[in-house]
Amino acid sequence: xxxxxxxxxxxxDDDPAVLRLLAATVATIGVAxxxxxxxxxxxxxxxxxxxxxxxxxxRMPDIDGMELQRRLKCLPxxxxxxxxxxxxxxxxxxxxxxxxxxxxxxxxxxxxxLLGKIQAALNFSRDQYAKSLEAQTRQARLAVLTLxxxxxxxxxxxxQSSREIAASLGISIRTVENHRTRLMEKLxxxxxxxxxxxxx
Numbered sequence: 001x002x003x004x005x006x007x008x009x010x011x012x013d014d015d016p017a018v019l020r021l022l023a024a025t026v027a028t029i030g031v032a033x034x035x036x037x038x039x040x041x042x043x044x045x046x047x048x049x050x051x052x053x054x055x056x057x058x059r060m061p062d063i064d065g066m067e068l069q070r071r072l073k074c075l076p077x078x079x080x081x082x083x084x085x086x087x088x089x090x091x092x093x094x095x096x097x098x099x100x101x102x103x104x105x106x107x108x109x110x111x112x113x114l115l116g117k118i119q120a121a122l123n124f125s126r127d128q129y130a131k132s133l134e135a136q137t138r139q140a141r142l143a144v145l146t147l148x149x150x151x152x153x154x155x156x157x158x159x160q161s162s163r164e165i166a167a168s169l170g171i172s173i174r175t176v177e178n179h180r181t182r183l184m185e186k187l188x189x190x191x192x193x194x195x196x197x198x199x200x
Contacts, residue, residue, distance in 0.1 A: 006051065007049065007050075007051030007052050007053070007122040007125065007126065008034060008049050008051070008052040008053075009026055009031060009033040009034070009052070009053055009055065009118060009122070010033065010034050010036065010042060010046070010052065010053070010054045010055070010056075010079070011023060011026070011033045011034070011035045011036070011055050011056075012036045012037075012038070012039055012042045012054065012055070012056040012057065012060075012068070013037065013056070013057040013060070013084065014037055014038060014057065014060045014061060015057070016037065018057070018084070019035055019037060022035075022055060022114070023035050025111045025114055025115065026114075026115070026118070028111065029115065038060065038061075038062060038063070039056070039060055039062065039063035039064070039065070039067070039068040040062060040063055042054075042056075042068070043063070043068070043071065046079075048075060048076075048077060048079070050125075050126060050129040051122050051125050051126040051129065052079045052122070052125055053079055053080045053081075053082065053102070053118060053121035053122050053124075053125055054072075054079045054080070054081045054082070055081075055082045055084065055105075055114070055118065056068060056081055056082070056083055056084065057083075057084045058083045058084060058085045058089050058092060058093060058096070058104075059086075059089065065081075065083050065096065066092070066096055066099075068081075069081055069096060069099065069100065069101060070099075073099075073100060076132070077128055077129060077132055078100070079121075079125060080101075080102035080103075080121040080124050080125050080128075081096075081100075081101045081102055081121075082101075082102055082103045082104065082105060082117050082118065082121055083096055083101055083103075083104040083105070084104070084105055084107060084109070085104050085105070085106055085107065086106070086107050087106060087107075090104075090106060093106075102117075102120075102121050102124060103117050103120070103121065105117060138198065138199060141186075141187050141198065144186050144187075145183055145186060145187075148169075148179060149179050149182065149183040149186075151169060152165055152169070152176060152179045152180060152183065153183055153195070153199065155168065155169075156180070156192065156195060156196065157195075157196050157199045162176045162177055162180070180192075183195075
């Protein structure tokens, strides 16, 4: 039994029969997907969430799968895309993966294969969102530091001692220790280990 993490699944295909099949497959595990018969409608409705993925046909009129992928890559965090492809389009799907698509599924496909790929994509999306939050937190913390404190912390993270930092920056060891004390207070950490973990 596939156990999907809580998230949003988007299904985009211009073939109504395929769209119904995709929606019915996802519904078998109690997850409601958001369904669109064109990439344009999807783009108008899409709102990024902490855990989402897109199952999309590669060949569609107007905006095809590759163009949709290009447009989504402009977002700060794009949803992982699973492309649906026919046998003759496998090379194109592989090219799409090189450009950042998450996976592809060749038609006809089994329900188990589809759900397995969706599960992997949702897990990946959740992990990417968590990493993005960590990066934002790190940037916000760095913003409260002076340029000198940033220089000191960069060297601490690289494993340099206060003596080595003092020598490389041309300041006294006491000044380095003062900087370390102030930046630890600003970042609300109590040890060098905690400090290093923030920026690894």
